[in-house]
Structure formats: C-alpha cells, structure tokens
Amino acid sequence: MSSTSKCDIMPTEVLRIILQHATSSPRILDTSLETLHEAAQDQPPKLRHFGQDILNSMPTKLALSLVSKQFRNLTETWLFEAIIVTEYDRIPQLCELLRAPSISDPTKSKGTLCRRLDFLLGRRGHYWDGEAGRNALGTLLGLLPVCPNVEVLIVDPLRSGYDDRSQNFLALPPVFWTLLGTKCRHSLRMLTIGHVAVNPKHVPEALGACTQLQSFEILVGWYGALPEALEKRITLPNLHRLKVYNFETLHCVAFPNLRSAYISTNDSLFDIRRFQYKFDIQSLTHLEYRGFYVDIFQLATVFPSITHFTLVRAHFGHRRWEFDGDNVIPNLKKITVQHYYAWPTGQPILENIAQLCEAGALPALTEVEYVEHHGLVRSEPRDAVEMTKAFQRLNIGYTASKRWLSFE
Secondary structure, eight states: OOOOOHHHHSOHHHHHHHHHHHHOOGGGGOOOHHHHHHHHTOSSOSSTTTHHHHHHHHHHHHHHHTTOHHHHHHHHHHHTTEEEEOOGGGHHHHHHHHHSBOSSOTTSBGGGGOOEEEEOTTOTTOOOOTHHHHHHHHHHHHHGGGOTTOSEEEEOOOOTTOOTTOOOOEEOOHHHHHHHHHHSTTTOOEEEEOSEEBOGGGHHHHHHHOTTOOEEEEOSOBOSOOOOOOSSOEEOTTOOEEEESSGGGGTTEEOTTOOEEEEEOOOTTOOTTHHHHHOOOTTOOEEEEESSOOOHHHHHHHSTTOOEEEEEESSOOOOOOOOOSSOOOOSOOEEEEEEETTOSOSHHHHHHHHHHHHHTSOTTOOEEEEEEEESSOOOOOTTHHHHHHHHHTTTOEEEEEEEEOOOO
C-alpha cells in the first residue's frame, strides 16, 4: 500500500507561501528610500543593495527544488527571481536557459521570472579580460531582451587588473539605452551603473520611457557632450533617489518627487544657487554633497525641505559657515561629515557646526555623525572624545566611526 506524504495533502497555495518565506529576501527588491539608505551603509559594498542575500538564499532554493517535481515547479519562481552574473564564460549558457519555457507556464520563458539582474563580471574572484573585456557589454545586451520584467538592474563589472581608482572603464553602448527604454520600460524601478563610462546624450530619453523608475545611480563619470535641450522636458514622476556625478548633465529632466540626491562637482566656482534656476526640487529631504566649499545657508535656501545633509570631503578646503542672526535653517535634523584619508582632520567643520548650534542657527539639529574613510591605517577617529563632550553640552547626539576602503 502506498503512503501519502504530508506535502501531497497540503494545499498548493499554502505550500507555495511556506516555500516563499523559506527562500525569498524581500529587501533585494525593495526600492523604498529607507531601504536604499540602509543598503548604502552596507560595508563593504561588494554586492550592492543586499546582493549577498541572493547568494545566501541559493543553497536553500536549490535544495528545495530537488525534493520533488512539485517542489521544483513551485520554487522555479524564486530560483529565477534574482540572477547574479559574475562569470563571462557562462553567459551563453545562461541566455539559453532563460529562453527555455517556464515549467509553471510553458507559454512564457524562464527569463520572464527574473525581477533582478546583477551584471557583476569580475566580482567574487572571477577573472576576465582580453576577449571578454571587448565583448562583455555585448553579452549584457543579449540578457536584457530575455528579462523583460526586470525591476532592479545593477551593471557594475570590475575589470580584471583594475580597481576603483582606475579610469580604464568600458563604455556602455548606446543600444543599451534603447533596450532599456523598450524592453524594461514598464517594470524597471532601480538602475545602478558602476565601472562603466556613460555618454549623457543617450540617457534622458531612455529614462523618460521608464516611468516607474524610483532610484537611479551612476557611480562613475560621464564622457562626451552634454545632451541637447529637448523640445519637451522629460519627467520622472516616481524617482525619489538620484546619485550621479555632474548633476547638471540631466538639466532636461524633471524630478517632482525627488527626496534624496547626490551632487558632486570639481568646479572651484560652484554655486549651489544655480540649481534654483535649472531644477525645481522642493521635495528634497536628503542631500549628499562632494566638492569645493558650499554655503550651508544658501543650500537651505535652494532646498528648504532638507532634513539630512551629508558633506563628503576629500582634500577640499573648508571655509567657516557664518551665521548673521537671521538665516536660520529650521528643518535640518542631521549632518553627516564623511572625511577621506583622515588628512587633514575634519575637526574644524565639526567645531563650526557646534558654534552654529550654540548661536541658534540650527534649532532642529539632533544628530551629528563623523565618518573617517581610510584605506591604510586602522586607527580610531581622532578628536572623538572632545567633540562628543561639545555636542553633549548642546543636547545633540554625536557619533564617530571609521570605515576602511574596499577596492573590489
């Protein structure tokens, strides 16, 4: 007499929910601003936006898919939900697999199940160069058409023999933006590009087609001329996080609901007030700035809703912010100072912030954070005790930490 297993008598939908909870990681597809900020603090960022969660879940997914035919059918959705590509030689095999019919719905391909695609050649110790270096981005163009429902796309290959400090990046071909604006236009919510040079003239129209886009990051510089002024300004209604170098390259794009932005400039004559005339970003609450001196009071005038300001400094000088008694910043609750290579010390900025608080210029400020980034010397942040006491007297929380740079 044959016996019936408990799985055979369990309703399929109940079993599906159990398997989903056992294999899924919701935050890998979460593009809310809070989750994006949490992911940005993940150190070291070898696999962006909680990519390690994907790797950690794969042994469980594979083991469950081997239990029985029923389990294999049910786990297929989560097996192909998130794909990380690190090995160049396996891409043709992956494309063939993604074109194959889905087990649960033979009218669709397995590629339609993919909701997140991480194109990370050269990561996790996989060497690639030579022919792969010339053809790598072409293989990405072959993957996009077979993954039309991708919601999170991370293109961040690390070329073998180079590191984050190298400028020897591959160039992203124009057809990439064409595919993005046609194949992924209705699904894409997050786009992150790193270690690949981008020509800005191809970007605005492709982004304009992706109306669901919520987060856009380009972690390297642009090349080529700025895009020409378009007849009609492109609007990204759902974009709430933007991180690009040379922010003004997107002068023909509007972001009515932008809440978090990164501005980087090498212009010693940079004036934050220019943004008032090119962008209407009244909704911005989080701003990260890297470059030469910027007046915090002018910044609050341009972005009146700002609650968290991050100042990223490398070797640029800092002039004191002067309070005239009237230009109070009412909404700023947190200031983060990120200092690279620990020289010169960031203490003058911190002392300046403490003096402004004493003078009443920052009435809402409740937290100050100081982060030293260093690639070589592992020591504690300097002046931590002294500055902690200074901010404690003002009833302001102060934290100092040190992070070590990773060049993978």
